[in-house]
Amino acid sequence: EDLGKENIEAVKKGCLNLGRHIENVKxxxxxxxxxxxHFTTDTDAEIQAMKDFVKAQGAEAILCKHWAQGSAGIEDLAKKVVEIAESGASQFSPLYPDEMPLFEKVNTIVKRIYRGDEAIADKSIRDQLHAWEQAGYGNLPVCMAKTQYSFSTDPNLRGAPTGHTVPVREVRLSAGAGFVVIICGEIMTMPGLPKAPSSEKIFLNEQGQIEGLF
Incomplete structure (x- = not known):
């Protein structure tokens, strides 16, 4: 209910979380x-505060008005993405090697991305990961499933927290997709597809147009 009021300090406080994401991408x-x-209630001062913060992180923030202007409102962003992509600046490297043990991969993400102290898991979970390694799945990457509201597993711990532990509740092998899912804290995963998924009704008509999306 307070979003319509200018609050530059709140924007700056929220930027701590944004800064963590920028660091993680880098x-x-x-x-x-x-x-x-862009929201219609955003003020010039609030937008400038965010741009200044991002610039201090060595990146650039671009105002996007696609909600109001459609594709024209996001043209500047598209041009910037193309510029970066074609600059050759990207030197992508994963956080961990494929041969690293699965639980060490989990801990690497916890420490480097979430800035936590460690991941904790019962012996049964560690034994399951070891069994998958013995079965030839140890080279797979891990996919962390946790609350989207925090870098921790506590949805109320906002901003850029550090020093927390990440409890692993369950692990799942997605052998076909090629990764191991790590369920952390209290989180509900998406349900699977029904017997007849919507994709079976999507097709191109004779004019080359897509039908069946809705």
Whole structure:
């Protein structure tokens, strides 16, 4: 209910979380560009505060008005992304080697991306990961499933927290997709596809137009 009021200090406080994301992108050797999703109640001062913060992080923030102007409102962002992509600045490198043990991969993400102290898991979970390694799945990457509201597993711990632990509740092998899913904290994963997924009804008509999306 307070979003309509100018509050530059709140924007600056929220930028701590944005700064963490910029740092994390750069850890992969990839330059970052920030898209500001413009709301009609945003003030020039609030937007400038965010641009100044991002610039201090060595990146650029671009105002995007696609909600009001469609594709024309995001043209500047598209040009910037092309510029960065064609600059050769990207030197992508994963956070961990394929041969690293699965639980060490989890801990690498916890420490380097979430800035936590460690991941914690029962012996049964560690034994399951070891069994998958013995079965030939140890080279797979891990996919972390946790709350989107925080770098921790506590959705109320906002901003850029450090020093927390990340409890691993469950692990799942997605052998076909090629990764191991790590379920952390209290989180509900998306349900699977029904017996007849919507994709079966999507097709191109004789005019080359897509039908069946809705």
């Amino acid at each position: 850890q992969f050797g990839v330059p970052a560009v920030v898209a500001i999703n």
